[in-house]
Amino acid sequence: MKFFTGLLIGAMVMGTTLSSCYMVDSPGTPQGGGNAVDIQNNSFNPAILNVTKGTEVTWTHRGSITHNVTPVSGIPNTSSGSMNSGDTFKVTFAAAGDWDYQCTLHSGMTGKIHVTE
Ligand SMILES: [Cu+2]
Numbered sequence: 032m033k034f035f036t037g038l039l040i041g042a043m044v045m046g047t048t049l050s051s052c053y054m055v056d057s058p059g060t061p062q063g064g065g066n067a068v069d070i071q072n073n074s075f076n077p078a079i080l081n082v083t084k085g086t087e088v089t090w091t092h093r094g095s096i097t098h099n100v101t102p103v104s105g106i107p108n109t110s111s112g113s114m115n116s117g118d119t120f121k122v123t124f125a126a127a128g129d130w131d132y133q134c135t136l137h138s139g140m141t142g143k144i145h146v147t148e
Pocket residue numbers: 073097098099134135136137140
């Protein structure tokens with residue numbers, strides 16, 4: 032009888048261990064960084080992105096309401112226009128310098144691409 036009780040407890044411990052494994056969050060998709068900017072929660076992430084010249088930067092709209100990427104200063108003078116969920120916008124930065132930008136629909140929603148040689 033003790034043997035069967037031991038088995039039962041063993042099975043319960045194993046079951047608990049297995050079920051806790053299933054509860055571990057799956058690794059999320061990396062957000063931002065590299066040459067990518069995410070548009071989410073009324074912000075650009077990362078707000079400041081450092082790239083070397085010649086890099087193509089991609090903005091991806093991962094939110095739900097309309098945003099845009101509009102330069103404030105720097106070159107090239109190109110804007111995304113209205114972006115909605117799932118939309119992407121790409122800009123290649125051919126020259127070193129700062130490219131400051133904003134979403135004209137939401138004050139305080141700003142970002143910067145810092146382009147180095
Ligand atoms: Cu916006």
